[in-house]
Amino acid sequence: MADGKLVLITGRSTKQGTGISTGKEFPDYQEATTVMSVSQADMIRYGLHDGDTIKLKSHFGETTVKCHSEDLPEGMVFMAFGSVVNKLVGNETYASGMPDTKGIEVELEKI
Amino acid sequence: MQVDNVVCAFCGCVCDDISVTVQDGRITQAKNACVLGKAWFLSHGQPSDRSVALMDGKPASLDEAVDAAARSLTQARYPLVYGLSSTSCEAQRQAVALAELLGGCIDCCTSVCHGPSGMALQGIGEPTCTLGEVKNRADLIIYWGSNPGESHPRHMARYAVTPKGMFIPRGRKDRFVVLVDVRPTVSARAADLFLQVKPGKDFELLWALRALVKGQAIDEAGLADTGLTLAQLTDLAERMKKCRFGVLFLGQGLTQSRGKHLNTSAAFLLVRDLNSVTKFALVPMRGHGNVTGVDNVMGWQTGFPFGVNFSRGYPRFNPGEYTVVDVLSRGEADAVLVIASDPVASLPRWAVKRLSEIPIIALDTHESETTRVAQVAFTTATAGISAEGTVYRMDNVPLHLKSVLPSPYPSDEQVLGRILTRVKELKPC
Numbered sequence: 232m233a234d235g236k237l238v239l240i241t242g243r244s245t246k247q248g249t250g251i252s253t254g255k256e257f258p259d260y261q262e263a264t265t266v267m268s269v270s271q272a273d274m275i276r277y278g279l280h281d282g283d284t285i286k287l288k289s290h291f292g293e294t295t296v297k298c299h300s301e302d303l304p305e306g307m308v309f310m311a312f313g314s315v316v317n318k319l320v321g322n323e324t325y326a327s328g329m330p331d332t333k334g335i336e337v338e339l340e341k342i
Numbered sequence: 343m344q345v346d347n348v349v350c351a352f353c354g355c356v357c358d359d360i361s362v363t364v365q366d367g368r369i370t371q372a373k374n375a376c377v378l379g380k381a382w383f384l385s386h387g388q389p390s391d392r393s394v395a396l397m398d399g400k401p402a403s404l405d406e407a408v409d410a411a412a413r414s415l416t417q418a419r420y421p422l423v424y425g426l427s428s429t430s431c432e433a434q435r436q437a438v439a440l441a442e443l444l445g446g447c448i449d450c451c452t453s454v455c456h457g458p459s460g461m462a463l464q465g466i467g468e469p470t471c472t473l474g475e476v477k478n479r480a481d482l483i484i485y486w487g488s489n490p491g492e493s494h495p496r497h498m499a500r501y502a503v504t505p506k507g508m509f510i511p512r513g514r515k516d517r518f519v520v521l522v523d524v525r526p527t528v529s530a531r532a533a534d535l536f537l538q539v540k541p542g543k544d545f546e547l548l549w550a551l552r553a554l555v556k557g558q559a560i561d562e563a564g565l566a567d568t569g570l571t572l573a574q575l576t577d578l579a580e581r582m583k584k585c586r587f588g589v590l591f592l593g594q595g596l597t598q599s600r601g602k603h604l605n606t607s608a609a610f611l612l613v614r615d616l617n618s619v620t621k622f623a624l625v626p627m628r629g630h631g632n633v634t635g636v637d638n639v640m641g642w643q644t645g646f647p648f649g650v651n652f653s654r655g656y657p658r659f660n661p662g663e664y665t666v667v668d669v670l671s672r673g674e675a676d677a678v679l680v681i682a683s684d685p686v687a688s689l690p691r692w693a694v695k696r697l698s699e700i701p702i703i704a705l706d707t708h709e710s711e712t713t714r715v716a717q718v719a720f721t722t723a724t725a726g727i728s729a730e731g732t733v734y735r736m737d738n739v740p741l742h743l744k745s746v747l748p749s750p751y752p753s754d755e756q757v758l759g760r761i762l763t764r765v766k767e768l769k770p771c
Contacts, residue, residue: 238541240524242594243493243629249381252352255687255711292691303525304538314687314694314711322692327461327602328453328649328665330690333524334541334599 237273239289239319239335240309247311255313264313268301269339273308277341284342289319289335295342308337345746350375351428351726352382354628354736355494355501362387362746369727369747376495386707386724387747394751396719404720404752404760411679411703411718412764418677418701420653421446424666425683427630428707428724429754430731430743434632434639436758437681442644442652443765447675450636451683452648453665458603459592459626460637460647461661465603466610471589471623472737473500478507479621482585486522486609487544487595488627491529497627498532502591509587518581522547523595524569537578540569542600547575548608554579555615583619590624597626603661628736631682632725635734670696679761680704681754682725686711703761705754722754729753 250260267287269279279285281299287308294315303309310316312332319337324330348360350372362383363371369387372380395407402410415421423441426434427450434450441448452460462468476483483502490497498504506513521533530536539547547568550560554576562572582588590613596605609624616622628634637647644650646659649666662668666685669675670693677700678685686694687710697715704716713719723729728749734740752760 240541241598242489245377245492245495248353248378248492252378252381252385254385254708255684307525307541309525312688317687317689317694318691320690322667322671322690324662324665324667325602326662328449328457328661328667329598329602330454330667331600332454332598333595 235338236336237306237308237339239287239316239337240307241312241316241320241332242309244311247313263311265315266297266299266310268303268309269298270303270305270307271300272305273339274298274300277339279341286340286342287319288338288340289321291321292318294318308339345744348746349726349733349741349743350379350382351631351733351743352378353494353630354634355496356733356735356741357496357500358741364747367747378495383727386727390708390721392709392721394721396713398717407718407720408757408760408764411761412768414677414701414703414717415440415444415679415761416765416768418444418446420674420676422666422669422675422678423448423681424678424685425451425681426636427451427633427683429632429682430725430729430733431632431635431639431740432731433681433725433754433758434636435643436755436762437679438640438643440679440758440762440765441650442657443762443769445652445655447651447664447669448640449649449664449666449669450640451630451633452637453661454667454689455594455629455633456597456626457648457661457665458597458606461603462606462610465607466614468610469613469617469623470625470737472739473502473625473735475623476589476625477501477505477510479509479587480589481510481516482518482520482581482588484520484522484582484588484590485529485533486590486592487599488591488593489523489527489529490591490627491527491532493593493629494627502589503532518585520578520581537574538569540567543568544596544599544605545601545608548605548612550575551579551582552608552612552615555583555612555619582616582622585620588616588620588622590622591627592624593627594629625737632733634736634738635732635740638734638738667693675700677701678703680712680716681758682706684710684712686715705757720757721751722757723749723751725754729755731755
């Protein structure tokens with residue numbers, strides 16, 4: 232990964248899954264889909280603490296979210312599927328129909 | 343009232359052993375359901391005061407809304423029918439018929455989930471088995487790019503890891519579980535062996551495994567930056583060759599990462615290769631509800647599982663041309679019928695931008711980001727709770743959805759049938 236860049240993985244989580252049924256406007260789903268998991272090493276590198284606000288920027292767009300520390304490899308961030316993280320996802324599908332929703336290069340900035 | 347052996351249609355596990363308690367017009371308990379299934383039964387089994395139809399956000403009658411929906415779709419030059427994951431096969435058939443009559447595109451959630459697995463199936467063939475065979479025979483389980491602990495919470499306990507089977511008498515003790523992923527998830531804790539790989543290197547690793555399974559030498563330098571050593575890969579290849587019945591469960595880690603259908607093709611080829619030395623199968627970890635069902639329905643009816651176009655009067659299939667992200671991002675679709683899905687919440691921003699520019703007709707069981715912006719929105723009965731039908735499990739086994747709770751709302755099948763009838767009146771064949 233290039234200097235200063237992180238790799239974003241999106242995916243399912245339990246609260247994102249239950250929130251699909253209980254209602255996307257409620258706190259569980261909102262929290263699951265608006266909080267970025269960041270590795271402990273990167274939290275230190277960027278001077279972050281749980282609950283801090285960060286801006287993430289990809290080639291396709293940017294979004295502002297909260298962060299919290301998670302057991303992840305250094306250089307990787309994770310967020311559950313949802314409309315917030317989709318601002319960072321491009322529309323190129325390379326003739327597969329599937330956009331890149333995992334392995335997206337992002338820049339992180341502490342707000 | 344207690345109803346036993348109810349089928350849960352939230353995820354691809356499609357558990358059929360749920361005991362549902364119905365009291366005072368609501369579901370109060372869903373015994374045996376996982377956390378996702380409980381949320382589904384208890385949330386969808388509640389009374390609702392939503393209008394059966396909304397037009398531009400205002401309550402409307404079913405007749406008015408059906409007419410408006412039909413007119414919108416017949417006036418479009420390139421209508422798109424999309425979604426179809428959380429609904430019955432019977433409704434999916436109506437949707438295919440509509441798309442054909444309209445001469446538009448029809449795509450389902452498969453294209454943003456396991457479409458690449460479908461493409462691998464077409465190119466290579468799918469050496470697969472049922473989940474019953476996994477439970478009864480499999481002594482080696484590999485999850486690759488999957489986190490079943492959060493996406494399919496009962497998968498390990500009901501089918502793949504802990505249950506005792508006919509030829510697996512000691513259950514968990516007779517199985518070896520491997521999990522391959524880019525991060526240590528909750529599922530990794532349940533595995534005997536967790537292999538942490540670097541993002542975007544699955545193809546290289548699967549291809550190297552193919553070589554090792556065939557007894558070919560691998561240059562360790564070629565594995566640099568994959569996250570795994572030659573020793574780790576060699577060990578995995580030996581375990582795969584020596585097992586009696588191995589199963590590879592593929593997740594979105596393969597379908598949604600760099601490589602997409604090339605990743606899944608490598609996995610399918612690996613499993614095919616392994617059948618020269620042992621018995622090995624693969625099962626894609628299909629996610630939402632009846633997404634496997636729509637693949638089957640579209641397969642019967644059009645010959646293709648997703649991304650189909652009827653503009654020339656016959657079905658054509660081309661991922662990247664007729665798939666939802668592409669059709670919307672390029673600004674091609676000029677009206678969309680969304681069934682049992684929430685694309686405004688789930689698609690990339692350029693596709694969502696197009697959705698904001700065109701008429702949306704949405705059918706859903708509850709309010710969503712899509713229904714909120716739809717010009718015509720129908721509230722429908724939940725298949726599996728208030729509407730009967732057929733659902734397909736991830737291993738292509740069909741199961742019957744019961745209706746356990748009366749609903750004031752029509753089913754997706756009924757609404758789509760009404761729209762189809764009105765479209766036929768407006769657009770005679």
